[in-house]
Amino acid sequence: MHDFELVHDRRNTRSVKWDNLKELYGGEDVLPMWVADMDFQSPQAVIHALKDRAEHGIYGYTITDAAISKAVSRWVEKRHGWRIKPSFLLYSPGVVTSLHMAVQTFTEPGDKVVIQTPVYTPFYNVVKAHDRTLVENPLLFEDGTYRMDFAHLEKCFQDGAKAMILCNPHNPVGRVWTIEELKQLADLCVSYDVLLLSDEIHADLIHEGYTHIPIASLSEEISQRTITFLSPSKTFNLAGLQVSYAVVEQEGMRKQLQETFSKQGFYMLNTMAVAALEAAYNDGEEWLQGLLDILAVNKKLAEEALADNPYISVSPLEGTYLMWLDCRNLNLDQKDLMEFFAKKAKLGFNDGIQFGEAGKGFVRMNIACPPETMREALKRLTDSLKEFEAAL
Incomplete structure (x- = not known):
């Protein structure tokens, strides 16, 4: 059993958190x-897998094969009740990287993209860096907690928003959106044909009394216009290994996004990332x-x-x-x-x-x-x- 009480010295490890x-x-x-x-x-399963891979001594080009996709799909179904096919998966170094690629692929310069503020800092750059129009749908802060402003969000969609980036669980405010909130959001996206880019990287980190629901799991209609971004990095403290995946059920969209990945040279994960992902999802x-x-x-x-x-x-x-x-x-x-x-x-x-x-x-x-x-x-x-x- 892991000792979470143990204090580790992280200084002098080139840690972004500790060495700056x-x-x-x-x-x-x-x-x-x-x-x-x-x-x-x-x-320990991850540490052992990395040691075994390191000791092999050859770190050539590495594939994400059927065993990796099976580990991912099994994890997502077991933890979140969402059955996805391995063929739905696209791999990339990180969620933010994938968001950049998705915005490039499915929107045009000038298109409006909605974010719900306050929100994870890179979302702003994901929109602005590609000359898209940033539209803020501020969360309502009432009685010490946050909720979505659906009336304002619908106005954003009526005004021509092409896409929205959802954060669930929400960083930084800590909300886990309820099924009622997600259904209302999904209905709006379907009604106005808005592409939903759902960052669910914190999906496994849910506190007692709450349940994470992948929004794409709610219906066929919303799954066809949603790209879900996930990773073991936050769950298992693997951020430095740069490993993530996108779940894209709609085949045409998946092919388009894969083409953008290929144009940017994203053909495979690094050797250690593959080993860590498999070990974490199989034995973590x-x-x-x-x-x-x-x-x-x-x-x-x-x-x-x-x-x-x-x-x-x-x-x-x-x-x-x-x-x-x-x-x-x-x-x-x-x-x-x-x-x-x-x-x-x-x-x-x-x-x-x-x-x-x-x-x-x-x-x-x-x-x-x-x-x-x-x-x-x-x-x-x-x-x-x-x-x-x-x-x-």
């Missing part, structure tokens, strides 16, 4: 709780349950530490390991807010404004770390808030 602190936050003594990777080792389920258990511990620690805090409140975390903190009661502008956390609390969070104007006054905190690290982060946070209050 001075440049990002002004000091090496800052505790990084930002970028979406975890401070846990991947499953027990590890995943251990991860979900420890995330529940950290989630509870954070909720309890901030339960009655007058300055920071926590949006309900339904999915992902990314906690969205409402800091507007501190009454600091965004620059001062981030400086407060970095200089006073010695904590490195994601700046909420990275996720759009709707993120102003918020920060994102990564809770995928050993509880000892989580307790230290929460102590720094609550101590700094006490000092802030005392100075008023």
